[in-house]
Amino acid sequence: MSVRVRLFYEKRGGACFVPHIALAPLFTRTAWRAGLVPEMTRGFSPHAKMSFGPELPAGVVALMEPVDVYLGSVPDDLLERWNAAMPDGFRVLSFLLPREGAPSLGRECRAALYWVRSPGALSRDELIDRARAHYGEAVMDAGDAVGEDSAGWTSLLLAEPARNGVGGWVKAMIASGDLGGWQDVNIVRVAIGLWDGTKVELPGRLAP
CATH class of the missing domain: 3.30.70 (Alpha-Beta Plaits)
Structure with missing residues (x-):
């Protein structure tokens, strides 16, 4: 059973030009590089289960963006491992575990x-x-x-x-x-x- 983890991240410098459509693949690669196991969707073309906040145009800096990721487990050193695997300009600032039944990001943003x-x-x-x-x-x-x-x-x-x-x-x-x-x-x-x-x-x- 996977755990829903809400990360809060920033993207600065050249990272602000990464388009919204590229965020899911980027965070998926980061999870695997960090030694974490993301939950995959089912179907013909499975991908990591993630949910981002509303889209930003390329070039807009973000200081506190939320993303929900679903992981097999949450290690004590999650932030350190995640940030060590992130590209330049991206940094996870904090995270929390939403309560059971908590609203989706779409409803909370x-x-x-x-x-x-x-x-x-x-x-x-x-x-x-x-x-x-x-x-x-x-x-x-x-x-x-x-x-x-x-x-x-x-x-x-x-x-x-x-x-x-x-x-x-x-x-x-x-x-x-x-x-x-x-x-x-x-x-x-x-x-x-x-x-x-x-x-x-x-x-x-x-x-x-």
Whole structure:
């Protein structure tokens, strides 16, 4: 019988350009290299059983992403073994074992906090105006980013990130001429989970 393990990981630097579709093979290879045994799906083309949070466009840095993996066992040194096998730019920060019957990541990832900046193109107020025009009521909060290394960043909290991705927003700003291209905007997904009115609560734990 396998164990459901919820990992929280970051991807920085060149790792942010790894597309969402490549994450499952990457994490599967990592598990095997770490000497772990992932549970495989059944059927004509079996693959490791995993569940990721809502998709991010390539190029967006992520600081606290959840993924559920199903392993045959959970060793005491899981983090050390997993991180030793991960590619550069990826790092697992922590993990937990969801309770029996806990909701899926799809149900628990209902809000996402982003930091956005557009040096030389759009000011903070202009970014917020463009976000409200594009997302409407899905913008739950916006303003100056708060936190370590947040100076110069605009904070943007979006509801239902699976439907309200940042890729479509950036493409809309490029189409309108507000941005010359993706090179004119920097985006970081700081956290994803549930919004409790003051912060994003990660699936199964509080955000730091």
